[in-house]
Amino acid sequence: MKNDLDNIKNEFLKALEDVSDSLGLEDLRVEYLGRKGKLSQLMKQLPSMAEDVRREVGQLGNDVKKTLELAFTEVSSAMNASEDVARQQTDWIDVTQPGVRPPGGHLHLVTQAIDEVSTIFKRLGFVSTRHPEVDWDYYAFESLNMPKTHPARDEWETFFIGDGGTVQEGKKGKVVLTPHTSNGQVREMEKKQLPIRMININKTYRRQSDASHTPMFHQFEGLMIDKGVTITHLKGVFDYFVKEFFGPEREVRLRPFHFRFTEPSMELDITCGVCLGSGENEGMKCKICKEGWVELGGAGMVHPNVLRAGGLDPDVYSGFAFGWGVERTMVMKSDINIDDIRVLYRNDLRFLEQF
Numbered sequence: 001m002k003n004d005l006d007n008i009k010n011e012f013l014k015a016l017e018d019v020s021d022s023l024g025l026e027d028l029r030v031e032y033l034g035r036k037g038k039l040s041q042l043m044k045q046l047p048s049m050a051e052d053v054r055r056e057v058g059q060l061g062n063d064v065k066k067t068l069e070l071a072f073t074e075v076s077s078a079m080n081a082s083e084d085v086a087r088q089q090t091d092w093i094d095v096t097q098p099g100v101r102p103p104g105g106h107l108h109l110v111t112q113a114i115d116e117v118s119t120i121f122k123r124l125g126f127v128s129t130r131h132p133e134v135d136w137d138y139y140a141f142e143s144l145n146m147p148k149t150h151p152a153r154d155e156w157e158t159f160f161i162g163d164g165g166t167v168q169e170g171k172k173g174k175v176v177l178t179p180h181t182s183n184g185q186v187r188e189m190e191k192k193q194l195p196i197r198m199i200n201i202n203k204t205y206r207r208q209s210d211a212s213h214t215p216m217f218h219q220f221e222g223l224m225i226d227k228g229v230t231i232t233h234l235k236g237v238f239d240y241f242v243k244e245f246f247g248p249e250r251e252v253r254l255r256p257f258h259f260r261f262t263e264p265s266m267e268l269d270i271t272c273g274v275c276l277g278s279g280e281n282e283g284m285k286c287k288i289c290k291e292g293w294v295e296l297g298g299a300g301m302v303h304p305n306v307l308r309a310g311g312l313d314p315d316v317y318s319g320f321a322f323g324w325g326v327e328r329t330m331v332m333k334s335d336i337n338i339d340d341i342r343v344l345y346r347n348d349l350r351f352l353e354q355f
Helices: 002-018 022-033 038-043 051-090 109-123 181-189 231-246 304-309 326-331 341-345
Strands: 127-129 134-136 160-162 175-177 196-205 216-226 252-259 262-271 293-302 318-325
Touching: 002 022, 002 038, 002 051, 022 038, 022 051, 038 051, 109 127, 109 196, 109 216, 109 231, 109 326, 181 196, 181 216, 181 304, 181 318, 216 231, 216 326, 231 252, 231 262, 231 293, 231 318, 252 293, 262 318, 293 304, 293 326, 318 326, 326 341
Parallel strands: 127 196
Antiparallel strands: 134 175, 160 175, 196 216, 216 318, 252 262, 262 293, 293 318
């Protein structure tokens, strides 16, 4: 046992002379002085010895440990001082130099579009508001003059997430992820704060996924209600928005259409921002428009039944409403040149950093 202690001491002191850096020094300490090191393992034999021998060997073990620790401390102090001097020479920093600005992020392309849309309508007096993106069937469909047999109320078209139950106001039907921001129309009328100039931008959900659709997307809903509002006001808002958002070179057309919650109804089309109305892109049929025109969104005069659902008299008040997809509206810009709307949500920094 005594010979073993002498060997450990001699081995450690010899190895200490060959250590060249602090990492190697720490490894040596763990190997010999650690909780599971050579010295600790050897001293675990003490309980099996006779008492007089145990006392002598124990004292010798303590002396060896103190010797190793003292030698380690001396070498460690000298090595740390030497490394500090070398570090100061190699890692010297001129604190008077200008700093390097860290890379900064920017708003997502969709968020930029939402801000721009909000700003344009704000100049027309529209007030930004928010309505639920998880709502009752009543606000998403029933109050908008849509019968229970309407295809949009089918589970293959809309995400239903609950049966709704009974609430204080009465039976509101199932709970849905709103397929459009039009659910805010009757909710806004129920506030009884007339006249109304609302712009509601929110997430919406539909069971669609292709080059021009994503299951989750953003819509902005415009609603204007007052006495004497006509379709001429609606046309004026369209003209102003298209000129401000897309530029004066883009063409617009209105197509008669049918929506349950507006009468008369129409769809607004503009020339495609990818192919600029030609219907072709790089010698192939344009993936976005197919024929040169792209649907911007639906619009029309608020249906009398919807006004009644909101507690308003259609003989006194009239209004118009429109609902457009933010992503689709944004990719129609001439300088965006995106032929697959799904790329917006693929989290590819190579794409996002371009904007």
